[in-house]
Amino acid sequence: MTIKRIAYRLLFLGFTILIIPLMPIAIIFLGVSSPEYVIYGTLNMKVSQAVSAWDIYTTFLKHIIMFDFGTSTASGQLVIKEVISALGASAKSILPALLISYGIGTLIGILISKSPAIEKVWLKSEFIFYVPMIVFSYVCLYLLDFTGINFLSNVKYIFTSLILSVYPMYIVAKSFKKTMGEISNSDFFSFHQVCGFSSKQTWKKFCQKFVVIDYFSFFENLVVFMFGFIFFVETPFGIHGIGYKFVFAIQRFDYPVIIGFCIFSIILLSVIGVLVETIKLGLDPRVMSS
């Protein structure tokens, strides 16, 4: 079962790579629109000059497999180089954001599971986590300037990480509470208590790993969320990461960068997904037994 699930994911990852170049062709032949400018910009092929669909498909596929998305029309740099350098800048916000999400999220989770009073406050203030991060970005930026803090210095990374981790923190705290509740009411927990272990010992010796495994199950979603919405923090704060470059590539109609960024991210995140799934399925005894 475990191997089958991973095999399916790898198979679909392969399908994704095969399907992506089909999309522009399908769009042209279905008459939805004519993305010739995208194909010309990315593959340097003129669709109007009797280029067959097969030629477009194979060239596009070759480019995807080789990670060759051409050169940026704005900077003249290789797209892949630009994407990788931007990834480095974005990592400065994403990695601390992940740590903050898991750290503070767990802390909130522990507090709301232990104290009903705190849980009440939490339930009443849940709406804060739904507020889009762009709102936090704008407000933070304005307040930083108002208080005279230089937001162009490294301080910006602290704020971008905090803003990026607002919603993930909520997910982690909620999931932690759910897992705690499920495990405390499970037969597995009761069995160990009957065996003579105290609640604390049972948690420490047998149950902590389930919390870690559950954290793995949405790690991928958190990364996808941060990756997808990072332009909401990078654009206002002027961090030259993937989000910022992507926004300005769209403004400048820099199609090689746009397409390169999209395809590279989809493949990268799919690979992360497969890795996380493999680790999770390998660790989780519940999945193995089912």
Next chain:
Amino acid sequence: MFKISKIKTIVVLIIILLLSYACKSWLITGEVTTYLSAPSFRHWFGTDTAGGDIFLKSINALGIEIITLVIVLPVIYFLGFIIGMVLSYFSSEKIREFLLSLIHYWVTLPVLLIALFLLILIGAGQLNVIAIMIFVLIPTQALYVYNQLETVKKNDFVIAKMSYGLSKPYIYIHHLFPNIKKGYTNYTLARMPEIIMMNLALNFLGLGVQPPHSSFGRMLFDGLSFMFSAWWMWVFVVIILTTIFISINFISGCLLLGGENFGN
């Protein structure tokens, strides 16, 4: 009583917004265009770089947001329901497993990036944004319906109904669906923030609503260049957005109640 007043509140709010829109439009008719003017009696939320009234633009953007929700929510509700139902109806284990794995894989893909990729190919426009949002959101809906149906199917009453000789489609439509309906409606309504957020993101990138119409995403992007010199270009949009997200539970409560009253 409280439940009825909730609906009344929302109706009153809509009427106030429409009246203020009409009143505001009448106030500024025939007026000389003023660029980047601060909030005043004539321009409640100030004006932008093109002389456009921010208040009117915000109401316009709110309308577009509501239209998007009104189209996307029912469509993903029905299509997700049909796909989920078909998946659960299949008795062939292999086909079901394949389709389920496909949906599971789709769910883990970066939906926003796929939407962006497709939008770049198809072209900008709010209709395209709506179509793509429907396309990327349906699989999760279908997965929810499938999981719920599989849980309900294990109940004894289903076996009892089958022993009466009722057909499988009849049981699905008349007995299984009513059991999951409330949870599914709640789940769909709970996706409102996600839809608004995606719409906001795609419009921020300039791939959604095109001028002369306005969207919150685009207004925020335009406001970025005037962050400190013309604060009114983004502050009111931020306030409206925050209010929308804070009141989302209230709105879904009203919609749920509206549905229940309609059913009664």
